[in-house]
Amino acid sequence: MKIVHVVGARPNFMKIAPVMEAFERTGEVDQVLVHTGQHYAEELSKYFFDDLGLPRPDVGLGVGSGSHGIQTGRVMIALEPVIDRERPDWVFTVGDVNSTVAAALVAAKLGIRVAHVEAGLRSGDWTMPEEINRVVTDRLSDALFTTEAAANENLAAEGVREDRVHFVGNVMIDTLERHRERAAGMRVAEGMGLEPGSYLMVTLHRPSNVDDPGRLAALLMALGEVVAGTGHQVLLPLHPRTAMRVKELKLQEFLQPLTTLPPLRYLDFLGLMQDAAAVVTDSGGIQEETTVLGIPCITVRPNTERPVTLTHGTNRLYDGDPHGLLDVVREALLSERSGVRPPLWDGHAAERIAMITLGLGSSGDSALP
Ligand code: UD1
Secondary structure (H helix, E strand, O other): OEEEEEEOOHHHHHHHHHHHHHHHHHOOOEEEEEEOOOOOOOOOOHHHHHHHOOOOOOEEOOOOOOOHHHHHHHHHHHHHHHHHHHOOOEEEEEOOOHHHHHHHHHHHHOOOEEEEEEEOOOOOOOOOHHHHHHHHHHHOOOEEEEOOHHHHHHHHHOOOOHHHEEEOOOHHHHHHHHHHHHHHHOOHHHHOOOOOOOEEEEEOOOHHHHOOHHHHHHHHHHHHHHHHHHOOEEEEEOOHHHHHHHHHOOOHHHHOOOEEEOOOOHHHHHHHHHOOOEEEEOOOHHHHHHHHHOOOEEEOOOOOOOOHHHHOOOEEEOOOOHHHHHHHHHHHHHOOOOOOOOOOOOOOHHHHHHHHHHHHOOOOOOOOO
């Protein structure tokens, strides 16, 4: 069996690593790794390959940044000849970024079967570019690997054939389980002179939070209030999108009370997150990681496509006035540091994906619709 895996942005790398490893262990699969280059900065890309033990990409498309149309289009243009040349049995695409949907479109149009890892998640929020990417990718996929029960329900409601959907658990948690001890052993917080439990980890990069000047300013101000009101430091690794917006909008003064950092490597971030008192984020994956680590998480969004993190995990949503964040953080700091591990988030999702894919076989073109 031959598989082409397509990855492009930071959250993709953590998800594909255990999948490639699981296929490798079967000894039955010829794998080709394509990096679209959607994320090209070393902190968002190269270091992740190193930390996760991912093989060097076989093909780099170097598409870089651009508007959604430009970025998605460039991936399609550059990827088509690669898929056409390789003619794999499957194209594996992960998550919900622009590279994900571009890969699905190219493969489906060449009649090659698409497997989507992390299928079926829905926020119901069509203003999120990721929501559009999820829906389109799932519609084009022959094998849909899901992380939680809600995803299966969403796909059933959209009319996706049941035999295409496979509830396998969460590959992001496979990666977390593989690396958490090593990350803890690095004692990153200690190295920065931080007492465990004395700080909050914060990440913000969603367009809905960082593109509107008033919203971004209010959120940064609110984080300053959290520092003053709780006595906890706020560690804020700045995503390039956020850093750029802060500069453009001249909001640097609001960063003064915060401890800003460059985007962190996977192991550094995981190490710091494990010792954090709580996490404030608008990321998707971090909601899942905090659920398994049992760390209180406040997601600064009106919705989540990962409801199991609310019902089983430590996650809560907050979309009110940013100045109310202090009260929500205080409440989270007092809450129990525990949650229930969602079903099948056991570190073995990738093995299930490999077994199921081998079972589906290598013959046959895409059987859509
Ligand atoms: C993308 C994903 C988002 C994911 C996030 C994780 C889409 C639609 N969005 O958002 O789902 O949560 O990655 O990081 O695919 N930039 C750099 N260096 C880089 C990459 C980007 O400086 O290596 C800059 C770009 O020039 C751009 C900004 O960061 O101005 C945003 O990058 P982009 O890839 O468009 O989207 P993200 O916000 O990173």
